[in-house]
Amino acid sequence: MRLKAEMGINDRYHDRDIAQRLVEEIVELSGKLARQVRFMEVCGTHTVALRRHGIHSLLPPNVKLISGPGCPVCVTPSGYIDNAIRLIEEFDCTVVSFGDMVKVPGAGGGTLAGYLGSGRVRIVYSPSELSALAGVIKGPVVFLAIGFETTVPVVLAGFKKALADNRKNLLLYTAFKTVPAALEFLLADKSHRLDGFLLPGHVSVIIGRLAYAFLEENENVSGVITGFEPVDMLVGIKSLLQLVSNHETRVTNEYKRAVRDAGNPTARAIMDEFLEPYAARWRSIGNIENSGLRLLPRFSDFDAAAVFGLKDEMDTDAPGCLCGSVIQGKVVPSECGLFGTVCTPDRPVGPCMVSSEGTCAAYLKYGA
Amino acid sequence: MDKHIRLEHGSGGVLSRELVEQIIYPALKNAAYPALKDGTDVSCSPSMCMTTDTYVVDPIFFPGGDIGKLAVFGTCNDLAVSGARPQYISLGFIIEEGFPVADLSRVLSSIAEAAGEAGVAVVTGDTKVVGAGKGGGIYINSAGIGEKCFSGDLDPAGLHIGDAVVLSGPVGAHGITVLGAREGLPVGKSLVSDCANLFPLCNELFPFGASLKFLRDATRGGVAAVLNEIVAGLSVGILIRESDIPVSPDVEAAADILGLNALEVANEGVFVAVVSGDAADSAISKLAGHPAGKEASVIGTIVADPAGKVFLETRIGGKRMIDLPRGLLLPRIC
């Protein structure tokens, strides 16, 4: 978009000449490899950003980018939404959520959007608003705490502030997930045929480059920590190609301006203060060891699932829905018979189509 | 006069008359139409255009405007992009019981001001009151008529490869401003709706005659929606260039933070026009000569391929589709 004022620090990362030069290098590297290379972008924000900037149209045909399970909405079982609706209908709670979850249908077909008009569901942009909201709303206020490691410390910071403000009525309904465990799970299926991962830049800001050490030690797959501007993503792809060309298996950091080796210690400390790992349930996949984070027992008074006796979320995919395979990168959306016909963003069958970062929604919107 | 609207204000009796005579008439009557009857005679020319639209914006008052200003300019703009000069407006109010009369007066004042600026007369209207909880404060239906002053077709079927796609001004301001105001988002405190009367700008293009091939204001769904509507079912497509799209830094910054796209967001003071390729420069300079058209730009071209679709050449030289926006406009963190 044409700007009247300088964007400053991000300008270079949108520079056309730099981008074109990187594309030439990518074409050269992949030409020498003379085989198909398959890289997975783990993060839904990458899935969208790659397409929004038209990067797929610039890549040579033998460089395949596969979308992975990096959409926290898409990997949350449908029963989570049904439970959230129960919180409103049966337990008289006010549910507060990021905008992302509000359009997602539960197994029963209902969404939270229908409760916006009555104020039983409120949208926030930031968890910093939670304490004040809990102060003005009577009765229990339950925040839908979903997200990967980028979002987890941010939610906890908002929660911590509410505790300090003595808001006894603010609870969290958590469905936090972690990336490294997801990567291990994906790689455990030896048919994955992946040459490398485009690693999520902002998750990495929190967890640090060293959190991916297991990739170097155990697996034959490289990872490049990548930012989200167009030039960042081209640099990430180029670096992966270089590693593959050199037969190296490493994790490198191409988002050094934001990602440190040890991540953000303050953020990691707040996660340790409130949460413990557990085997979380991933939609259509099942339980993955160590892949989730839940409130420690001493915070059970603030744990909505404990307080209201919410059952484990059911996980039912509608017949014909291939979201489970899509999020594991096993099929592309166009291979799903419902894609774009029966299943569209206005009438979604599965979460991959309704979430703003869902793989199916991104492919349909930007043209795969 | 009561401080809040009561059901009785809508039931046609004494209180209805009080409301109309003490609050509504004084704000809206004008010298030409002092009586505001149920049916008002208006003089028309042989070729007239009529439109209607209903306004349910939430919140009612937002930076840069309110439901009243929208109700006038929105309807005038529908006439303008249909090639007509707006002349007469009717207003139907549906007011919720309990709505503050002071707010009603504020809305009426906006309507009067906007009508004055647009040179249109409010000639007739109606008021109903619904029970508390049954309406968003106030909803307004507005119908408008005006005489045709452009006889060209304005039908997308007449588009040719090489025609230029023109945007009259910077995009995204209205939708993001209203969303921010409604949801109490902390972004873009300097954002202001672009709500404006488009007839003067459209009028700059009418003399282009057959070279002006299409006009539409980019309201709900934004520019993305209009572009898709243009080529739906046609054997041509549209290619626009990201680096040519005018957008203010404030709108773009707010959109980035909220995870929205300024192309998909409603505008109330921007239109899309298609002119023949050889008329593009001249159209831009006509628009740019007008204060409201300073940022007018050629943003793209009608192309052969792919037919029926809209594509964007991104800043880095990539290409991707622009789809019809779908679903609710909500901020996201993912």
Add this chain to the structure above:
Amino acid sequence: MCLAVPLQIESINPDGTASVKQANSLLEVDISLLKNASIGDYVIVHAGYAIEVLETDEAEVRLDMFDALESGNGN
């Protein structure tokens, strides 16, 4: 899952927030997840919180790389 933008700190407030420049207006962000933040720093903001300070040395190294690319000197 990682929508975040770089914004520059204009001032730091006593309550643990900072005002960051967002084009022509200011946005309040919470900086309690940062060990150190100073006026003039660029921070990455996610959902109203600064999650890291951008390292300008690194940013400048990166810019040098761009200069090299632009002038065709390779890496």
